[in-house]
Amino acid sequence: MTYASYPALRMRRPRASAWSRAMHAENRLSPADFIWPLFVTEGQGVEEPISSLPGVSRWSVDRIVDRAREARDAGIPCLALFPNTQPERRSDDGAEALNPDNLMCRAIRAIKDAVPDIGILTDVALDPYTVHGQDGLLDEAGYVLNDATVDMLIGQSLNQAAAGADIIAPSDMMDGRIGAIREALEEEGHANVQIMAYSAKYASAFYGPFRDAVGSRGLLKGDKKSYQMDPANSEEALREVALDLEEGADSVMVKPGLPYLDIIARVKDAFAVPVFAYQVSGEYAMIEAAVAAGAGDRDALVLETLLAFKRAGCSGVLTYHALHAARLLNG
Ligand SMILES: NCC(=O)CCC(=O)O
Numbered sequence: 227m228t229y230a231s232y233p234a235l236r237m238r239r240p241r242a243s244a245w246s247r248a249m250h251a252e253n254r255l256s257p258a259d260f261i262w263p264l265f266v267t268e269g270q271g272v273e274e275p276i277s278s279l280p281g282v283s284r285w286s287v288d289r290i291v292d293r294a295r296e297a298r299d300a301g302i303p304c305l306a307l308f309p310n311t312q313p314e315r316r317s318d319d320g321a322e323a324l325n326p327d328n329l330m331c332r333a334i335r336a337i338k339d340a341v342p343d344i345g346i347l348t349d350v351a352l353d354p355y356t357v358h359g360q361d362g363l364l365d366e367a368g369y370v371l372n373d374a375t376v377d378m379l380i381g382q383s384l385n386q387a388a389a390g391a392d393i394i395a396p397s398d399m400m401d402g403r404i405g406a407i408r409e410a411l412e413e414e415g416h417a418n419v420q421i422m423a424y425s426a427k428y429a430s431a432f433y434g435p436f437r438d439a440v441g442s443r444g445l446l447k448g449d450k451k452s453y454q455m456d457p458a459n460s461e462e463a464l465r466e467v468a469l470d471l472e473e474g475a476d477s478v479m480v481k482p483g484l485p486y487l488d489i490i491a492r493v494k495d496a497f498a499v500p501v502f503a504y505q506v507s508g509e510y511a512m513i514e515a516a517v518a519a520g521a522g523d524r525d526a527l528v529l530e531t532l533l534a535f536k537r538a539g540c541s542g543v544l545t546y547h548a549l550h551a552a553r554l555l556n557g
């Protein structure tokens with residue numbers, strides 16, 4: 227195929243007017259592309275702003291229901307819930323994750339009750355429930371044990387599914403957990419509960435504000451490099467995705483988002499399955515810091531970064547800017 231050349235071909239010709247740019251746009255954002263992460267806290271009528279995530283708060287269960295209504299009204303299809311577990315409910319083994327009346331389960335039930343037509347994605351990992359802030363059980367040397375942790379994650383997943391979760395999203399990076407959770411869900415009558423696997427979750431410096439939000443920043447000793455991926459690697463991400471798909475994941479996730487667009491594009495090319503990205507707390511904070519410094523326009527920065535995920539091949543994005551972006555798109 228040979229194309230015309232200048233001046234018959236002028237690449238600027240279709241860019242000359244707004245209607246023409248709209249007509250030629252290869253990718254488009256819609257509120258249905260967003261999953262909105264929300265932080266739940268104890269109490270009644272509570273809103274607790276998170277200083278490292280300006281504009282994001284923890285909400286008590288009664289008030290998170292109002293957020294769910296706002297999301298539904300804006301056309302956002304799904305929420306992702308994260309609990310700020312009270313320190314006295316944290317333990318070495320994170321057993322609060324198995325409590326059918328824990329904060330997460332109460333939030334799921336309240337939202338399902340009031341806003342039944344919105345999806346709920348729940349995070350599976352023990353870090354919001356452990357005293358040490360690691361995602362799993364530790365041996366004496368502080369190493370995160372794989373198989374014993376998977377047993378806990380199965381219980382955590384069943385607990386969330388029983389409360390009404392629609393999508394179980396294991397973020398722990400233990401080996402073999404997708405297959406084990408899928409099997410347990412099938413056996414316990416949750417055949418239609420989906421699994422979105424955090425397949426390629428990197429040991430990233432962009433998670434800091436999230437740890438403030440769930441209250442684990444001060445607790446965490448060391449790092450998560452023995453289970454989360456090395457930012458140097460991309461072939462390894464493809465193997466992680468392949469394994470999770472073989473084990474029964476309905477969709478896969480790459481996390482963080484913008485610094486890993488190359489991974490998203492490779493995963494989409496290689497597997498042609500639904501791929502989601504998590505634009506994480508540090509990415510959100512970076513945009514807000516740029517705005518506060520007068521370095522850019524919030525609305526434009528938010529929409530441009532979210533569109534990048536579509537271009538890379540994502541079916542959707544978990545983003546703390548979800549409601550803001552959805553409202554911008556709704557006009
Ligand atoms: N498992 C969920 C996360 O780790 C979120 C990270 C972030 O938003 O920084």
Ligand SMILES: [Mg+2]
Pocket residue numbers: 399400401402425466469470
């Ligand atoms: Mg894996």
